[in-house]
Amino acid sequence: MNSYFMDPSDPSYEICQRVIRDMTQYGVCVINNFLGKERGHLVLNEVLEMYRSGIFTAGQLVSSPGSTEAQTIRSDRITWIDGKEPQCHHIGQLISQVDSIILKANKMSNNGKMGNYIINGRTKAMVACYPGSGSHYVKHVDNPNKDGRCITAIYYLNLDWDVKRCGGLLRVFPEGTNQVADIAPIFDRMLFFWSDRRNPHEVQPAYSTRYAITLWYFD
Ligand SMILES: O=C(O)CNC(=O)c1n[nH]c2ccccc2c1=O
Numbered sequence: 001m002n003s004y005f006m007d008p009s010d011p012s013y014e015i016c017q018r019v020i021r022d023m024t025q026y027g028v029c030v031i032n033n034f035l036g037k038e039r040g041h042l043v044l045n046e047v048l049e050m051y052r053s054g055i056f057t058a059g060q061l062v063s064s065p066g067s068t069e070a071q072t073i074r075s076d077r078i079t080w081i082d083g084k085e086p087q088c089h090h091i092g093q094l095i096s097q098v099d100s101i102i103l104k105a106n107k108m109s110n111n112g113k114m115g116n117y118i119i120n121g122r123t124k125a126m127v128a129c130y131p132g133s134g135s136h137y138v139k140h141v142d143n144p145n146k147d148g149r150c151i152t153a154i155y156y157l158n159l160d161w162d163v164k165r166c167g168g169l170l171r172v173f174p175e176g177t178n179q180v181a182d183i184a185p186i187f188d189r190m191l192f193f194w195s196d197r198r199n200p201h202e203v204q205p206a207y208s209t210r211y212a213i214t215l216w217y218f219d
């Protein structure tokens with residue numbers, strides 16, 4: 001069970017090859033044991049501390065902030081961080097690790113592009129919590145209208161997560177096939193997928209508190 005958490009300045013060649021191969025072939029890439037137990041727990045503890053401090057806000061739809069509609073379509077709680085905050089040191093390390101993998105994979109892929117993108121930036125990290133009680137996110141596309149985001153990267157933090165008991169499955173409906181990709185949001189799992197219309201996806205109702213950290217990469 002090797003952890004892929006390598007020296008952030010030089011992620012393993014093997015993991016970058018995996019990302020290129022899976023993103024090219026499936027448009028989705030799942031990497032388990034991404035940071036390893038110890039560092040995964042350090043990141044989880046920082047997120048739990050942030051949640052306890054109450055800085056998460058209810059997920060709002062841009063079009064209708066505060067309406068009850070937002071509660072029916074989305075019931076996540078989110079906060080944005082850049083990873084340099086003093087209480088987010090290990091989240092900051094996770095972010096650098098993902099950055100270096102994306103950048104290295106971009107360089108390694110043929111003609112220096114991965115999926116014909118030249119990645120040149122990303123959003124801040126969005127820490128999201130689905131507070132159980134059936135909280136969910138209806139089927140959607142992250143970037144339906146070419147807002148520049150091309151890769152969604154999600155790191156999951158949920159210990160002993162059993163989808164049968166806890167729900168909260170991420171179901172991806174890759175375009176052009178009736179095959180779905182079911183991804184349990186288990187601890188120390190890293191997920192990449194194209195953010196555009198190729199990957200509609202939903203977060204099924206969660207019945208335990210469900211944490212994830214998302215980065216979106218721009219080209
Ligand atoms: O957590 C997951 O497995 C997938 N999560 C999503 O698809 C997802 N997508 N877009 C968002 C926009 C704003 C706030 C939360 C989200 C969000 O959880």
Ligand SMILES: [Fe+2]
Binds near residue numbers: 140141142201
């Ligand atoms: Fe999404």
